[in-house]
Amino acid sequence: xxxxxxxxxxxxxxxxxxxxxxxxxxxxxxxxxxxxxxxxxxxxxxxxxxxxxxxxxxxxxxxxxxxxxxxxxxxxxxxxxxxxxxxxxxxxxxxxxxxxxxxxxxxxxxxxxxxxxxxxxxxxxxxxxxxxxxxxxxxxxxxxxxxxxxxxxxxxxxxxxxxxxxxxxxxxxxxxxxxxxxxxxxxxxxxxxxxxxxxxxxxxxxxxxxxxxxxxxxxxxxxxxxxxxxxxxxxxxxxxxxxxxxxxxxxxxxxxxxxxxxxxxxxxxxxxxxxxxxxxxxxxxxxxxxxxxxxxxxxxxxxxxxxxxxxxxxxxxxxxxxxxxxxxxxxxxxxxxxxxxxxxxxxxxxxxxxxxxxxxxxxxxxxxxxxxxxxxxxxxxxxxxxxxxxxxxxxxxxxxxxxxxxxxxxxxxxxxxxxxxxxxxxxxxxxxxxxxxxxxxxxxxxxxxxxxxxxxxxxxxxxxxxxxxxxxxxxxxxxxxxxxxxxxxxxxxxxxxxxxxxxxxxxxxxxxxxxxxxxxxxxxxxxxxxxxxxxxxxxxxxxxxxxxxxxxxxxxxxxxxxxxxxxxxxxxxxxxxxxxxxxxxxxxxxxxxxxxxxxxxxxxxxxxxxxxxxxxxxxxxxxxxxxxxxxxxxxxxxxxxxxxxxxxxxxxxxxxxxx
Amino acid sequence: xxxxxxxxxxxxxxxxxxxxxxxxxxxxxxxxxxxxxxxxxxxxxxxxxxxxxxxxxxxxxxxxxxxxxxxxxxxxxxxxxxxxxxxxxxxxxxxxxxxxxxxxxxxxxxxxxxxxxxxxxxxxxxxxxxxxxxxxxxxxxxxxxxxxxxxxxxxxxxxxxxxxxxxxxxxxxxxxxxxxxxxxxxxxxx
Ligand SMILES: Cc1cc2nc3c(=O)[nH]c(=O)nc-3n(C[C@H](O)[C@H](O)[C@H](O)COP(=O)(O)OP(=O)(O)OC[C@H]3O[C@@H](n4cnc5c(N)ncnc54)[C@H](O)[C@@H]3O)c2cc1C
Ligand code: SF4
Ligand code: SF4
Ligand code: SF4
Ligand code: SF4
Numbered sequence: 001x002x003x004x005x006x007x008x009x010x011x012x013x014x015x016x017x018x019x020x021x022x023x024x025x026x027x028x029x030x031x032x033x034x035x036x037x038x039x040x041x042x043x044x045x046x047x048x049x050x051x052x053x054x055x056x057x058x059x060x061x062x063x064x065x066x067x068x069x070x071x072x073x074x075x076x077x078x079x080x081x082x083x084x085x086x087x088x089x090x091x092x093x094x095x096x097x098x099x100x101x102x103x104x105x106x107x108x109x110x111x112x113x114x115x116x117x118x119x120x121x122x123x124x125x126x127x128x129x130x131x132x133x134x135x136x137x138x139x140x141x142x143x144x145x146x147x148x149x150x151x152x153x154x155x156x157x158x159x160x161x162x163x164x165x166x167x168x169x170x171x172x173x174x175x176x177x178x179x180x181x182x183x184x185x186x187x188x189x190x191x192x193x194x195x196x197x198x199x200x201x202x203x204x205x206x207x208x209x210x211x212x213x214x215x216x217x218x219x220x221x222x223x224x225x226x227x228x229x230x231x232x233x234x235x236x237x238x239x240x241x242x243x244x245x246x247x248x249x250x251x252x253x254x255x256x257x258x259x260x261x262x263x264x265x266x267x268x269x270x271x272x273x274x275x276x277x278x279x280x281x282x283x284x285x286x287x288x289x290x291x292x293x294x295x296x297x298x299x300x301x302x303x304x305x306x307x308x309x310x311x312x313x314x315x316x317x318x319x320x321x322x323x324x325x326x327x328x329x330x331x332x333x334x335x336x337x338x339x340x341x342x343x344x345x346x347x348x349x350x351x352x353x354x355x356x357x358x359x360x361x362x363x364x365x366x367x368x369x370x371x372x373x374x375x376x377x378x379x380x381x382x383x384x385x386x387x388x389x390x391x392x393x394x395x396x397x398x399x400x401x402x403x404x405x406x407x408x409x410x411x412x413x414x415x416x417x418x419x420x421x422x423x424x425x426x427x428x429x430x431x432x433x434x435x436x437x438x439x440x441x442x443x444x445x446x447x448x449x450x451x452x453x454x455x456x457x458x459x460x461x462x463x464x465x466x467x468x469x470x471x472x473x474x475x476x477x478x479x480x481x482x483x484x485x486x487x488x489x490x491x492x493x494x495x496x497x498x499x500x501x502x503x504x505x506x507x508x509x510x511x512x513x514x515x516x517x518x519x520x521x522x523x524x525x526x527x528x529x530x531x532x533x534x535x536x537x538x539x540x541x542x543x544x545x546x547x548x549x550x551x552x553x554x555x556x557x558x559x560x561x562x563x564x565x566x567x568x569x570x571x572x573x574x575x576x577x578x579x580x581x582x583x584x585x586x587x588x589x590x591x592x593x594x595x596x597x598x599x600x601x602x603x604x605x606x607x608x609x610x611x612x613x614x615x616x617x618x619x620x621x622x623x624x625x626x627x628x629x630x631x632x633x634x635x636x637x638x639x640x641x642x643x644x645x646x647x648x649x650x651x652x653x654x655x656x657x658x659x
Numbered sequence: 660x661x662x663x664x665x666x667x668x669x670x671x672x673x674x675x676x677x678x679x680x681x682x683x684x685x686x687x688x689x690x691x692x693x694x695x696x697x698x699x700x701x702x703x704x705x706x707x708x709x710x711x712x713x714x715x716x717x718x719x720x721x722x723x724x725x726x727x728x729x730x731x732x733x734x735x736x737x738x739x740x741x742x743x744x745x746x747x748x749x750x751x752x753x754x755x756x757x758x759x760x761x762x763x764x765x766x767x768x769x770x771x772x773x774x775x776x777x778x779x780x781x782x783x784x785x786x787x788x789x790x791x792x793x794x795x796x797x798x799x800x801x802x803x804x805x806x807x808x809x810x811x812x813x814x815x816x817x818x819x820x821x822x823x824x825x826x827x828x829x830x831x832x833x834x835x836x837x838x839x840x841x842x843x844x845x846x847x848x849x
Contacts, residue, residue, distance in 0.1 A: 342699070342743055392691075393745035430693050460699030460743055474694030474703075479712050481703050 002033040002127045005061040006119060007052055009043035009068035011098055018102040020112040024067065027116045031123045035059050043068050044077055052078070053085035062087065063126040067095040067119045088131035090574060090644060095122035117657050124656035128649045132574035137623040139225035140324040141565050144169065146217055146504070149177020150196065151539025151550040152329035153203050158558030159327075160208035164565045167321065168203065169231055170213040174278035175200055177331050178540075181261060181355055183362040183369075185547060186411040187442040193277065193364070200279040214284050218318060220326075220508050221597075223624040224534030225570050227323045235314040237285035238271070242309035245273075245281040249301035249310065257289045259366070263356045265374060266366025271301045271310075276364065285310070325534050325561040328518060329554065330504065332540040335390030335397060335494035342461045343389070343491065349375040350469055351462060353493045354408055361415050371419050373488040376467065380487035383416055384471045385409045385427045386459045390494035392430065398494050398515055403544040405492035406433045410443045412490060413452035425452040426484055428459050428473050436548065455482065462489055495544040509597065510535050517543045528557040532596070533626075536560050575644035576625035577632060583639035584617040590631035590640060591618060598624035599631060665719060672720030679717065679760060683752035690714040696740030696750045706730035710740050710750040717753070726761035730754075732768040763848065774801050784838055787828030792821050 006028040010016035021039045029037040036059040040048050043066055055061060064087065066078050071094045079089035097115040105111040143159045145152045148170035156166045168175060179185075182192040203209050212231060219230035238249075255270035268274070270290040271283045291298035292312055302310040334353055338346030350373045352360075363369035373380045387409055390397035406429070413425040432454070434440040446452045457474040464470075468485040475482045497516035498504075505512045510530040511519045518537050521529040528536050538557040539550040564570070581604055591599040602619035605612050618640070620631075632640040632647075641647060680687060690711070697709035708716065708730045716725050725731065734754040741749035767773040778797045782789050792812075799807045815821040828834075 395743075395745050395747045397745070430691065456694070457698060458693035458695035458745065460695045460697075460739075472698050474697040474709060474711060476692060476694035476697070476711055479697075479709050481698055481700070481709070 002063050003059065003061050004031075004034045004036075004063040004065060004123055004126055005052070005055050005059060006031075006034055006037040006065045006067065006123060007043055007048075007055075008037070008039040008097075008119070009048070009066065010039065010041045011043075011069060011102075012041065015068070015098050015102040015115075018105060018108050018111045019097055019115045020108060021115075023112055024097070024115050024119060028065075028067075028119050028123065031120055033063075033127050034123055036061065044074050049077075049081040052081055056082065056085040056087060062091065063129060064092050065095060065119060065122045065126050066092065067097045067115065067122070069098040070094075070096050070100075090132040091126070091129050093122040093126040093129065095119045121653045121656045124652040125649045128646070128652050129644070132643055134571045134574045135622050136569040136571050137223075137225050139565060139567055139570055140227075140322045142166070142321070142323050143325045143327065143561050143565060144217075144227070144229055144321075144323040145327045145329060147171075147177070147328065147330035147539070147541065148175030148203075148211065148213070149329060149331045149539060149550075150179045150199070150547055151331065151541075151554040152177070152327070153199050154551050154554035155327045155329060155538050155558045155561070156203055156209050157199065157206065158555055159561055159565070160206045162558075162562045162566075163208070164562065165208050165210070167210045167212060167231075167323070169215050169217055170211065171216055171330075172274065173214045173236075173272075173284045174274050174280065175203065175211060175213060176275075176277075176279070178355070179547060180275060180277075181263075181362075182358045183365075184411065184415065186407045187436070187438040189411070189414070197277045200277070204279045211280060213280060217504070217507060222322070223596075223598075223621065224532075225324050225564070225623070227326060227534065228320060229323055229326075230318055230320045233317040233319065234284075235287075235316050236282075237287070237290075237310060237312055237314050238283055239309045239311050239314075240280065240282055242307045243282040243305075244307055244309075245283075246306065248304045248306065250283055252300050252304045254298070254300065255289055255291055257286060262359045262366045263353070265356060265359050285312075325536065325564050326508065327536045327538055327557050327561055328504070328508065328510070328530075328541055329538040329557075330498050330501065330541040332495040332544065333498050335496050337389055337491055337493055339396050340389070343386075343459075343489075344462055344464075348462065348464060348469065348489075349373075350380075350487070351489045351491065353491050354405065354412065355493075357412050357490050361412075361419060369419075371416070378467075378487065379420055381420065381423045382484065382486045382488075383413075383423065383425050384459075384469075384484055384486040384489045385412060385425060385492065386471075386489065387427065387429045387492045388458070388494075389491040390496070391492075398496065400494075400515065400544070401433065402492075402495040403433070404495060404546045406431075407436070407439055407442070407546065409490075409492045410434075410446040410452070414442075414446050414450045417450040417452070425450075426471075426486070427452055427454050428457055428471075429454055430456070430458055436546070457482075495540060498541065501541065508532065508535055509595070517541065528553055528560055534564060570623075572623045573625075573627055575627040575642065576622050577620045577627070577629070577640050577642050579618050579620055580639040580641065581617045583637045584635075585637050585639075586616040586618070587636065588616075588618060589634050589636065593630050593634045594625075595628065595630065596624050596626050598626070663719065663721070669720035672717075672722035675722035675726070675760060676717050676720060679722065679753060679756045682756035682759065683749065685748050685750075685753050687714055687717040687748075687753065689746050690718065690748055691746060693745060695743050695745060699739045699743050700734075701737060701739065702733045702735055706733050710734070710754070713753065713757070714748075714750060722760075726757055726764055727766050729768040729772075731757040731761060732772045734758075763845075771802055774798060782825075783834065786825045787831040787834045788826070790822075790825035792823060793825060 008021045008025045025037045025039040042048050064082050083089045095118040101115050142165045145156045145168045148168045156168050159166045179196050185192050215233045218232040221228040249271045250269040253269035253271045256267040258264040259266045259268040261274040271285045273283050287293040359365040360371050391402040416423050416425045434443045457476040459473040461472045471484045501516040510532050520527045536557040538554040598621045601616050605614050629642045632642050694711045697703050697711040703709050731754050738751045741751045782794050
């Protein structure tokens, strides 16, 4: 015979207001195995917990039911409480008579009946509870950062400074990300390169940081604390050990290609670094355009290279390393506005995007910082900026607000006024969103001091007329259609997830939202964690963000990763799935169903008819299993059981309320 | 300008707005007043309220004012607004629903528009399709501007864009049945 104690909480008036808590306790005292039942104003408070601990001693309780709120918040509290009272923490059950009862039922009489039923259920289950133990795993003290934009660089520096080795895997030939493309940064207008380049160099020189550029994550195996990561180093065609970055090769290379870094507004060579301050400052060969790869002829770079670093035979290389923590910082892409027929399907050369504009004002950009429009290289005098292009548009774009474009458009108008004297900027907006420190003031200066004309309304059409672009909108404050003859139109295109974000999420086993941004574990309380233990998020890959927010989030993600790496061992949950090997048929249906890749195959030896035979069964990795229970439902033999939620426990609950 | 009493406006317009929403299938609350519809509308320049303003008035319950407006009658049903609306709303359908309500309530923007509609429908009823030349002459006579479009007639005739005599379609009885049915529906609605 078990000795169960039941503790009913009033939660102030939250529960007691709609449930007769004293009656619940009285009724609970009559349930089988219950030897003690009481109620108290706040069970989670210090004195409330003391009531439980005292009762355990006094009545020799071996099981405890707390009827209160959702276990989400206070299950750990009460587990700790009974543990200090001398019981195994898993000998606790909670009956949620708040969220599941008092908060949703107005009728006190009926609410009380339901609360009694919920307690009856918990009391029936707790009798079947068994003591469980947490297990622990070792932790590999090394972090992987995927993506070397400002967010990834900041994460790497913070973790490396804390004394742990970090690898940055960057897809492009250089780290730096979007910030390297940007000219000046709002709201202070400091030059982007001046604040980014030192950080890139710091990362390159840090003894704890290894940068693997022109590489991608191919495969992720293992689990928190012990990820086995396969990294694909793409064939660079240049030996990093021999190359000194002298630049002779790209000077002599005869093949010119549109530069991705310059948004196709400038040229690079087939052997190239994306920009002069690249880190690592060693080139790659773009095999798609290189003459040697296309026609077999040329090979000039190989001939001119003083160190013999060019190697046309190089192949992709796969390396596998163990990591304890992963931070994803893969950033964003720009929305492709070619879906807008009314803005010219992306075909008018002088209708450009924000990032194009950044390259046009940048002193190291294709025009040396002189703003010239792409079609005829004339200096534009009237420029129209259209905001929310692809953002806040459920018909053709994204439903969300991209957060940065109100500010960068104000920045662009300011730069227009500074660089082209006498020019006029018109900005079509629906709202001006400036919720950052110094942002509203910056916007006001753009409008006042720099004379940008803000017009409230969404542009309906842009069409060419001679060498001008006619922009038609409504000034919705006046209620009249307006027209502007512009020299150039700049679209504040939405920030969207990287095109391969979904693939990466599947490789990592993390979730992503309808727009392919990676999802955080909790929108308020766990903003840098994912649902997969040991994988964290930083920067714009989680949602549109500006640089200050990306850097802040990077620091937070680094702190979480450091917190994990600083432990020598890590505790894992005790409520995991368990295989009854004698019943398992080895069909491995469970293996394909487990979302956490926690189930593997194991060979066991058995004595059958006097002979030893080997056969395969499922085996659950306790550190990986998150206790979701999906496998237990799938198992046809009923050989899987979720500890803490065994079939017997659940049936006991069902019997308690249904029979 | 008189202030609008929003409390009473919302209450007074509730039924009419609901009718317009059901008939058009458009949830006017979803409009975020961006003005893209009005910027692209080819006749907005002549309207008393832009399509965006019509949406706004419905949001505030000023339904009666919208059905008395000239805008709903000027709308050409070209659907540019509906094609470009970032919220996938269809202002064109709202305009159409408002016209029906206006007609039921006995409002018509002005005599010219009423005359045009009247002549247009009569032409369809008797020929099975519009007889453009007849419509234009009839309308211009009725509105006392007999020579208004005379200048363009010769070149349109030459290009075969205008016919001198009505061409009647086969199956006019089917068209007639449509007219009868529509009239009956209207009568039932009264
Ligand atoms: C036109 C424009 C102007 C802006 N101006 C400002 C400004 O003035 N001030 C401001 O605060 N913010 C500005 N922003 C916002 C700023 O660009 C972002 O906040 C910032 O770049 C986000 O940094 P990130 O590291 O998260 O992403 P990114 O800069 O996008 O970096 C991500 C990195 O990850 C790499 N990567 C991607 N996928 C993979 C993969 N699968 N494997 C490995 N590596 C991968 C990318 O190559 C890249 O290097 C502007 C944005 C735009 C579009
Ligand atoms: S010439 Fe050789 S050493 Fe110089 S940058 Fe090119 S590959 Fe490197
Ligand atoms: S930040 Fe401004 S421009 Fe960008 S989507 Fe949001 S409201 Fe539109
Ligand atoms: S589904 Fe069941 S029987 Fe099949 S392998 Fe998994 S545990 Fe074994
Ligand atoms: S385009 Fe759509 S959302 Fe914008 S004002 Fe017109 S109806 Fe409203």
